[in-house]
Amino acid sequence: xxxxxxxxxxxIINILIAIMVIVGVGMGIFFVISKxxxxxxxxxDSTSVVNDIQDEMxxxxxxxxxxxxxxxxxxxxxxxxxxxxxxxxxxxxxxALNDITVIIPSEPVGTTKPFEAL
Numbered sequence: 001x002x003x004x005x006x007x008x009x010x011x012i013i014n015i016l017i018a019i020m021v022i023v024g025v026g027m028g029i030f031f032v033i034s035k036x037x038x039x040x041x042x043x044x045d046s047t048s049v050v051n052d053i054q055d056e057m058x059x060x061x062x063x064x065x066x067x068x069x070x071x072x073x074x075x076x077x078x079x080x081x082x083x084x085x086x087x088x089x090x091x092x093x094x095x096a097l098n099d100i101t102v103i104i105p106s107e108p109v110g111t112t113k114p115f116e117a118l
Contacts, residue, residue, distance in 0.1 A: 020065050024073040
């Protein structure tokens with residue numbers, strides 16, 4: 001009976017962590033969308049105020065979750081700030097690269113009982 005209670009508690013904790021991660025991702029998406037909308041209006045003062053409020057909300061949210069969840073959310077926030085420069089794929093030297101893909105032939109699949117004596 002004790003093991004059953006421990007399993008139930010572990011399941012509840014896992015569910016709560018999953019909910020926190022989902023909420024964190026949702027907040028991250030909300031921050032990105034609202035930042036994009038703020039920059040489209042052209043009003044830099046209101047955009048900076050919104051960004052300050054979002055940063056404060058983010059910091060408060062991070063302080064209320066477990067360290068692991070906070071680390072994941074912080075990493076997600078950093079990843080969302082990355083912008084890729086696609087100009088490298090337009091360069092002549094990049095387009096001059098040759099594909100040296102080696103096709104690996106299929107091998108026969110092993111036995112269904114790997115620990116059985118040969």
